[in-house]
Amino acid sequence: MALQDSIARVEKGTVRPAQRPAWMRIFRSRTAVVGLCLVLFWVVAALLAPILPLPSPTDSDVMAMANPNPSAAHWLGTDILGRDILSRLIFGARTVLFVAPLSVTVAMIVGITLGMLAGYFGGWIDAVVSRASDIILAFPVLVIYVILIANIGPSVINIVIATTIASAPGIGRITRGLVLGLKEQEYIAAAKLRSESTLYIMLVELLPNCRSMLIVDACLRIGYTIITIGILGFLGLGLPPPNPDWGGMVKESVTVLNVWPLMSLAPSFAIVSLVLGFNLLADGMREAWKP
Template identity: 60%
Template sequence: MAVTAEAMPKPTPFYLRLFRAVLLLRESWIGMIGASLVAFWVLMALICNLLLSAGLLFHPNTGFAGYTAAPPGTTLIMAGDEPVRISDYTEKPAKDIGTLISKDEAARMAGFESYDKLQATADDLKGQVEAIRQQRRDLKKQIQALDEGDPKAEELSRQRSALGDRSDALKERLDSLAVAVKSAGKYDVGTFWLGTDKSSRDILSRLIFGARQVLIYAPLAILCAYAVGIPMGLWAGYRGGWIDSILSYISNVILSFPPVVLYVVIIIVIGPSGLNIVLAVTFASAPGIMRIVRSLALDLRTREYIMAAETRGESVFRILFVELLPNARGPIIVDAMLRLGYTVITIGVLGFLGLGLPPPNPDWGKMISEARQLSLTAPHAIIFPCIALSSLVLGFNLLADALREISLKD
């Protein structure tokens, strides 16, 4: 009985197959967590410019004087005529994008009911500081009038030191009140929710824009590595012979070097840039991909559908990329997820060593490197970039584990 073209089953569209594959992740809570982490950073990378233009983020490369290593939650207060950079090409005065701070609002920022109480407290603290200064000057004169080693001189020195500690505490409180007093009549431009770095740049903005850089160059590098490694592995595994021997020998030579050493040497030779990072990752990763694909091809080339394709007289290209490759996609996809995580770490390591993306591009690794000096005084400057880097790598690794579980059930 002849089968007409209308009676033949139509192939399922690619977008439906992709949608069904995504739904399979619901079977694994690990996969859901990994997909959520990756999706979060992908979303941030996609909408970062929108958030910037809407005034919800500070420009990632703009520093604000007086806010060096500011703690999380610090509010940016500027005079109305001070310019604020809102894009690579546009600046606006603070009064156009900020909110005017009234005297009562300034008092509430410092924890006072009214501006008069705030001013009175500030004046009182100022008077106490001045009185302590005078007492310390008087004690200094008394100490100088006594002989060295006199017990009374030692007692006066202790009193003077105690007054100095009290004066420092009062000065710190006075400085915080002075900021609130001076903020009246100025504009609240925004809040540094994660604080600022040593160059007074907003950490949250740099993390989000840094995610965009990572999610551009990491997938691009992996795609290039697979574009080189897959054809080599398919050809070596299917054909065998001297081609397999040569490609395997070259791969073994490259894989004999530690990957980080290869990355560093390549970047030092050709210079740091996004394109050169892609080239370095491709050169170091393609041999490993080639070996994985080669082992899959060696196993699949003896299957009946490959023999049937050869019997039909199919071309080598069609056998490799239509018959072999689709049937090897499971392990390749899992390996790709793992390599994405490794590549994110690689970009971070290169940035930490000063070999990553050139400034002023936000780079998570460079942010961690720059914050090392502030690890004790401003730990948030190093903790948040570490969390961002770890969460994205963890997301890719969990996603790879989930895909492996699904492929084993399939």
């Protein structure tokens, strides 16, 4: 009789199949798929850059050969120094896709650690972390970047340090809020009754339940960091030459914008498309992973 009831419920649709894994649910969101395609386009281009038949992004032809018009040898033309724009665009993607995720990853590690400690222990630890975060968050993010990079110099390591200082407080605040809501749950009380260590509770019980929100936040922050790297390059505080820098490419085109439009439009489109990809991917994940 029980078996017949179960079969009847399945036929009526009241019993649903096992829920898909979280990462599979992302592909049901058109927003996430579009964002993922945009990101993968630049990732594949960056990975294939060394084997593509492209001119060197740092070698200059003679000034007489500098040409703003596309040609068979230079699909997007060359810049004012005779360097191939397409080559610099693709090799610049390698720089952006390395520096931005690396910076956000370090900032996430520091921010999650501080947020976990503040939210779980509370007391003076929470007070110290919260007050330090408030002081840093009181300043505009771009101002923090400019002050730090201008004083310690432009390099990959210094950009990572600046991103960590500017982003970790916000990440810590998000993590703290999540932990405050989770640490009162019954499974945390059960872990304490089992005499589990604090490290175990944080890493095994709390962190996995904060994972979805933090991954979405990380995707958004990668997009913000890409914009910031472009702004720093435009201000002359990006990676030092001859490294291809999308923001630096836009800066170099300011004086010849009417004559060399692709020199500015190409890196601008690259920044917009990559940032849009990460933002759409984050929105799609938020939609797919909502309770």
